[in-house]
Amino acid sequence: MPALLTLEGVAAAHGSTPVLFGVDLTVDEGQVVALMGRNGMGKTTTVRTIMGLMPVTAGRVAFRGRDLAGLAPHRIAALGLGLVPEGRRIFPTLSVIENLVATARPPAPGQGGAPWTLDRVTALFPRLAERADSMGNQLSGGEQQMLAIGRALMTNPALLILDEATEGLAPVIRDQIWAVLARLKGEGLSILVIDKTVAALARIADRMTILEKGRVVWDGTPAALMANPDLQHRHLGV
Numbered sequence: 435m436p437a438l439l440t441l442e443g444v445a446a447a448h449g450s451t452p453v454l455f456g457v458d459l460t461v462d463e464g465q466v467v468a469l470m471g472r473n474g475m476g477k478t479t480t481v482r483t484i485m486g487l488m489p490v491t492a493g494r495v496a497f498r499g500r501d502l503a504g505l506a507p508h509r510i511a512a513l514g515l516g517l518v519p520e521g522r523r524i525f526p527t528l529s530v531i532e533n534l535v536a537t538a539r540p541p542a543p544g545q546g547g548a549p550w551t552l553d554r555v556t557a558l559f560p561r562l563a564e565r566a567d568s569m570g571n572q573l574s575g576g577e578q579q580m581l582a583i584g585r586a587l588m589t590n591p592a593l594l595i596l597d598e599a600t601e602g603l604a605p606v607i608r609d610q611i612w613a614v615l616a617r618l619k620g621e622g623l624s625i626l627v628i629d630k631t632v633a634a635l636a637r638i639a640d641r642m643t644i645l646e647k648g649r650v651v652w653d654g655t656p657a658a659l660m661a662n663p664d665l666q667h668r669h670l671g672v
């Protein structure tokens with residue numbers, strides 16, 4: 435499988451404070467890759483550098499082999515990167531349907547697969563159809579998260595990136611979200627997922643990468659991670 439997203443030696447800083455120190459990460463076509471690590475280790479910063487929301491101070495981010503350096507975030511998104519950001523960031527004064535259509539975009543040229551439509555998104559999340567006319571700020575946390583994922587899908591991404599999409603949600607809603615991600619994987623979507631629920635990540639991921647203090651300290655298969663409780667304890671606090 436060809437690499438869809440590649441990070442090679444990526445460094446980044448918040449102001450004068452270095453935060454990433456040479457991160458290597460690859461997502462192959464059709465793969466689910468989990469990015470893990472304790473709070474403050476650099477996961478969100480990594481996502482922000484991928485999306486062009488923060489400058490890369492050393493190294494390279496490439497999507498389908500194309501260097502993303504210097505591209506504005508909306509140009510990077512238009513290449514087929516769909517972000518579900520930490521904190522969801524849905525539009526509070528737009529309805530569910532308006533949120534979904536606000537950022538909708540056709541697939542990038544040459545991208546395969548059936549395009550996402552309102553019907554497809556609401557079939558995936560029936561709750562969004564029931565809440566179609568509700569404003570963003572009237573939704574529960576779980577509904578907001580479903581909307582954030584639906585909104586990202588409406589941009590027809592080739593790679594879906596989720597930053598803490600199950601955080602703070604009731605277990606039943608988390609399970610629904612994991613089931614949706616498994617279904618999206620089954621449909622061939624490539625996914626980079628940041629989350630703290632190691633067991634759920636292990637069920638869906640092809641590869642797992644652990645960040646610690648801005649460096650990759652481990653990369654391997656879910657089976658290898660699950661077979662190594664010491665590793666989980668040391669780097670994830672599990």
Ligand SMILES: Nc1ncnc2c1ncn2[C@@H]1O[C@H](COP(=O)(O)OP(=O)(O)OP(=O)(O)O)[C@@H](O)[C@H]1O
Binds near residue numbers: 451471472474480
């Ligand atoms: N806007 C900012 N200004 C300065 N430092 C920041 C800023 N955002 C994050 N940092 C610092 O950068 C480091 C990495 O933060 P980042 O948010 O990438 O971590 P994370 O692994 O995503 O953690 P979390 O799970 O808490 O979201 C932390 O030390 C954090 O304090």
